[in-house]
Amino acid sequence: MNNRCADYPVLPVFTRRWSPRAFDPRPLPQEKLFSLFEAARWAPSSMNIQPWCFAYALRDDVHWDDFLSTLLPGNQLWVKNASALVFIMSDTMSDYHGEPKPSRSHSFDAGAAWMSLALQAQSMGLATHAMAGVDWDAARNILHAPERLQIEAAIAIGYPGNKDDLPEALQERETPSDRRPVAESAFNGPLI
Numbered sequence: 422m423n424n425r426c427a428d429y430p431v432l433p434v435f436t437r438r439w440s441p442r443a444f445d446p447r448p449l450p451q452e453k454l455f456s457l458f459e460a461a462r463w464a465p466s467s468m469n470i471q472p473w474c475f476a477y478a479l480r481d482d483v484h485w486d487d488f489l490s491t492l493l494p495g496n497q498l499w500v501k502n503a504s505a506l507v508f509i510m511s512d513t514m515s516d517y518h519g520e521p522k523p524s525r526s527h528s529f530d531a532g533a534a535w536m537s538l539a540l541q542a543q544s545m546g547l548a549t550h551a552m553a554g555v556d557w558d559a560a561r562n563i564l565h566a567p568e569r570l571q572i573e574a575a576i577a578i579g580y581p582g583n584k585d586d587l588p589e590a591l592q593e594r595e596t597p598s599d600r601r602p603v604a605e606s607a608f609n610g611p612l613i
C-alpha cells in the first residue's frame with residue numbers, strides 16, 4: 422500500500438507497483454523467478470512472435486558479479502542487494518516467410534512482457550526495478566548477445582528492504598512517484 426491516488430478507478434495492482442531501491446539481500450528460489458518469466462511468456466506480441474528473451478543471474482550464482490558489473494555505478498550501489506538481475510532483450514528482426522525482416526514492434530512487445538513480469542512479481546511480494554543505466558557494450562559482451570538482439574533493460578528483482586540501509590541520497594528518493602494527469606497523454610482525435 423502507498424500514497425498514490427488514481428484519478429479514475431483502476432485495479433490496485435497498477436498503483437501499488439513501484440520501483441524501490443531498498444532490497445533485502447535474500448536468495449530467491451529459481452522457481453519463483455521462473456513464475457515471473459511464465460507471466461512474461463503470456464504477454465501479447467505482434468504475430469505472436471514473442472521477440473523477447475531473458476538472461477538472468479541469481480545473487481548466489483557464478484554470473485552475479487559479471488552481471489552486476491555491467492550496471493552504471495549509481496545502479497550497482499543498490500542493485501547489489503537484489504536477489505536476481507535480469508536482462509530483457511528483444512529480436513530486432515522477425516522471420517517473415519523465412520526471410521528476416523526488421524521488426525517494428527520488438528520493443529513494444531518486450532515492454533508488455535516486462536510489465537507482466539513486474540506485476541506477477543508484485544503479487545508474490547517481490548519488487549522489481551528496471552534500469553537503462555547500463556554500460557550496453559559491457560552487457561552485450563557479458564551476455565554474448567548478438568547485434569540482432571536489442572538489450573532493452575536490466576531488471577533488479579528482490580525482496581523489499583529497509584530504506585534506512587540505503588545511502589542517504591537514495592533514502593530521499595525512496596518513495597512511490599506520481600504521474601501527470603491522463604488528459605495530458607490521451608487525446609480525443611488528433612494530437613493537439
Ligand SMILES: Cc1cc2nc3c(=O)[nH]c(=O)nc-3n(C[C@H](O)[C@H](O)[C@H](O)COP(=O)(O)O)c2cc1C
Nearest residue numbers: 438439440441496550551552553554555574597598
Ligand atoms: C526503461 C527504464 C529504465 C530505467 N532506468 C533506471 C535506472 O537506470 N536507474 C534507476 O534508478 N531507475 C531507473 N528506472 C526506474 C524509473 O525511474 C521509474 O520506473 C519511474 O521513475 C517511475 O517510477 P515507478 O516505477 O516507481 O512507478 C527505469 C525505468 C524504466 C522503465
